[in-house]
Amino acid sequence: AQRVTQPEKLLSVFKGAPVELKCNYSYSGSPELFWYVQYSRQRLQLLLRHISRESIKGFTADLNKGETSFHLKKPFAQEEDSAMYYCALRGTGFQKLVFGTGTRLLVSP
Amino acid sequence: DGGITQSPKYLFRKEGQNVTLSCEQNLNHDAMYWYRQDPGQGLRLIYYSQIVNDFQKGDIAEGYSVSREKKESFPLTVTSAQKNPTAFYLCASSTIQGDGANVLTFGAGSRLTVL
Numbered sequence: 001a002q003r004v005t006q007p008e009k010l011l012s013v014f015k016g017a018p019v020e021l022k023c024n025y026s027y028s029g030s031p032e033l034f035w036y037v038q039y040s041r042q043r044l045q046l047l048l049r050h051i052s053r054e055s056i057k058g059f060t061a062d063l064n065k066g067e068t069s070f071h072l073k074k075p076f077a078q079e080e081d082s083a084m085y086y087c088a089l090r091g092t093g094f095q096k097l098v099f100g101t102g103t104r105l106l107v108s109p
Numbered sequence: 110d111g112g113i114t115q116s117p118k119y120l121f122r123k124e125g126q127n128v129t130l131s132c133e134q135n136l137n138h139d140a141m142y143w144y145r146q147d148p149g150q151g152l153r154l155i156y157y158s159q160i161v162n163d164f165q166k167g168d169i170a171e172g173y174s175v176s177r178e179k180k181e182s183f184p185l186t187v188t189s190a191q192k193n194p195t196a197f198y199l200c201a202s203s204t205i206q207g208d209g210a211n212v213l214t215f216g217a218g219s220r221l222t223v224l
Contacts, residue, residue: 043218046212097154099144
């Protein structure tokens with residue numbers, strides 16, 4: 001079975017501090033991992049996916065198959081990063097996308 | 110303006126009534142999905158469809174029904190059998206091939222409240 005765990009409901013940091021939003025997954029095959037973000041009063045949208053291996057808005061995420069993790073990181077948080085972040089997993093082939101419970105990031109000035 | 114349109118944005122229902130939430134997309138996406146979003150529970154999949162006239166149950170399909178008569182449309186009916194229907198409902202779509210495959214585009218959502 002596919003499962004995504006985001007252990008933190010809320011992560012509060014000060015502007016300029018490093019940020020790491022944790023995501024662990026359970027899947028026996030080769031997964032595809034995503035981070036989606038929902039800013040206040042905006043639609044849920046894709047932030048990044050592991051196969052792209054790119055940095056979006058200063059965020060990066062590396063798939064660690066040994067630790068079954070896909071943590072989202074940013075070296076210096078900005079106030080505009082405050083949002084709800086969801087980690088998601090899809091298995092091999094066309095399968096449903098399974099979401100974690102989400103982490104709310106609050107960046108204070 | 111391409112995207113996904115959900116309506117209504119807010120809906121109130123009395124217990125025992127069925128309600129239908131609309132979802133329309135003009136992105137020419139093959140796949141469409143319905144998720145339910147509850148605080149502390151993330152997004153849970155209700156139903157999804159990869160092609161017209163075909164759909165599959167997600168994790169929490171009980172008390173819901175869907176249809177996919179047109180590629181652009183994927184309405185969700187919340188029936189009286191759904192025991193806890195008050196929630197925020199999100200519709201999404203995606204391609205199923207190419208670079209954009211499996212990347213979901215979401216609607217703005219519909220908030221259903223049962224009185």
